[in-house]
Amino acid sequence: MNFVDQVKITVQAGDGGDGSISFRHEKFIAKGGPDGGDGGDGGDIIFEASANQDTLANFRYKKIIKAENGDRGSFNNRHGKRGKDQIILVPIGTLIYNQDQLLVDLVQNHQREIIAKGGQGGFGNAHFISSTRQAPKFAEKGLKGQKLELKLELKMIADVGLIGLPNVGKSSLISRISQARPKIADYSFTTLKPSLGMLDFRGQAILIADIPGLIAGASSGKGLGFDFLRHIERTKILVHVIDISSSDPFEDYLTIRHELETYQIDLKIKPEIIVLNKVDLLSQTEVERITNDFKKKLKIKTSILKISTQSLFGLDDLKDLIYREVNKVNQLQPKNEIDQETVKVINFDHLSSKISRKFVVSKIADNKFKVIGQDLENLVNKTDFNNSEAINRLHNLLIKRGLVNELKKQGAKDDCLVYLADHKIDFLF
Ligand SMILES: Nc1nc2c(ncn2[C@@H]2O[C@H](COP(=O)(O)OP(=O)(O)OP(=O)(O)O)[C@@H](O)[C@H]2O)c(=O)[nH]1
Ligand SMILES: [Mg+2]
Structure with a gap:
């Protein structure tokens, strides 16, 4: 399994379908009333967090994702079909950014968010019939769907993070207590990217992340660890794996703790289980001596377990402890509290459904003006400039919306x- 935790993609919501220009054909009636239907709206781009996804790897090959366009309207007042939404599945813990602005943090299974809106369909000519306009020969064009460049970033939300120096047996451990089968080897930095495993214990699925080995200086970019420290931020508990046969296990422990603190992971609120691994390599007396020494030096009260991923010693106790610690955190942190947090970071200005009629006119040269305003821009984009009636309608709307007055105020001739x-519009008053 490849692990990709940052990708850039482009999403393109569907375009709205054009409205249709059509007139009823009835027997004995030379020309019936207008019956051109409206175009369908374009489909939206929707992201959904899914427990079945564990990487962003798919997006390396799929850089542009589109939703379906709306169909054109047609005769007999037929509406064009709405374009199908495109639902994009991503792992839980995916953050979505547009131009460095966080749009949403997908923290819960099945959480769905619309990220890009499909374009509105245009009105057909039947829409424009009025007492003064019996036979409108124009229709609106559909609006383009939103196109956004996104950065996706995965900050895994695993229950348990396995941390420690390289080569201490983290991958061996995850392969013993979950279905994950990462590469295991007798050298440092075997694991290059975090991987996930599921521990199935007493009917509960506990997600464990095997994180590449950290070394002194990881928090300032040394080794591989730095990129992955952010995953540790979001795990509920830490299992700190130490090689009991190392020359100074307690020093190893302090090295990692120091890196986590420097990275500003709040260790006071993150429970930690200390695991002294590879006890099969030492005699029982040595194991006891080192463990007691470790406990003495460790002034805080932390659970210490002795294990061997080789002989399987202590693994059942470890699973049990992991289970209890994770559930302690779950009880302190009910899911709906996490939700509240999420809502705060969502920034959906770009999707606002209420389109403001405000606009700004700025003079860029003599008798040349730039106009910005979503409502006016939409009106222009819906206009078929090959159709004089459509252009007339646009002109009247621009007068109604106050654009002409504003232009005159600013000295337009x-x-x-x-x-x-x-x-670019040549404007005749
Ligand atoms: N004797 C003994 N060897 C072990 C034990 N656990 C792991 N090892 C060995 O230690 C070496 C490193 O194991 P890994 O599981 O790859 O260690 P890691 O912490 O994932 O290493 P990195 O991915 O490089 O950070 C391998 O040769 C394992 O076979 C154990 O309990 N006893
Ligand atoms: Mg490993």
């Missing part, structure tokens, strides 16, 4: 040039 959305 007849035949001024107006930049609006992606269009």
Whole structure:
């Protein structure tokens, strides 16, 4: 399993379908009333957190993801079909950014968020019939769907983080207590990327992350650890694996603790289980001596377990302790509290469904103006500039919305040039 924890992708919501221009054909009636239907809206881009996903690796090959376009309207007042939404599954713990702004942090299984909105469908000509306009020969164009460049970042939300120096037996441990089968070898930095394993204990699924070995200086970028410290931030408890046969197990312990503290992981609130591994390599008396010495030096009250992933000694006790510690944290931190936190970071300004009619006009040169405002931009984008009736309608709307007045106020003269959305408009008052 490849582990990718940061990717850039482009998402493109569906375009709205164009409205249709059509007139009823009835027997004996030369020209019936307008019956062009509206275009369908484009599909949205929706992200969903899923426990079945554990990496962002798929996105390395799939850089552009699109939702379906809405269909065009057609005769007989037929609405175009709405484009299908595109639902993108990502692992729990995926953060979604647009231009360095956090849009959402998907922390719960099945949590869904709309990230890019499909374009609105355009009105068909039947929509524009009025007492003064019996036979409108124009329709609106559909709006383009939102296109966003996103950065996805995975900060795993595992229950347990396995930490420790390289080569102490973290991967051996996860392969003994879960279904995960990472590479195990007798050298440092065998594990290059975090991987996940599921410990199934007393009917509960406990997610464990095997994190690459940390070394002194990891918090300032040494070794491989730095990139992965952020995963540790989000685990509920830590299992700190130490090689009991090392020359100074307690010093090893302090090295890792120091790195975590420097990275500002609040260790006071993160329970830790200390595991002295490889006890099969030493005599029982040596094991006891080192363990007692360790306990003496360790002034805080932390659980210490002796294990061997080789002989399987102590693994049942460890599973039991992990189970109890994880559930302690779960009780202190009910799920809905996490939800509250999440809601705070969501920033969905770009999806606001209430489109403001405010606009800003700025003079960029003599008789040239730039206009910014979502409502006016939408009106322009819906206009078919090959159709004089559609252009007339746009002109009237721009007068109604107050644009002409504002232009005049700023000294615009007849035949001024107006930049609006992606269009340049020669404006005649
Ligand atoms: N004798 C003995 N050897 C062990 C035990 N646990 C792990 N090992 C050995 O220690 C070496 C390192 O094990 P890994 O599980 O790859 O260690 P790691 O902590 O994941 O190492 P990195 O991924 O490099 O950080 C391997 O040769 C294992 O076979 C144990 O309980 N007893
Ligand atoms: Mg490893």
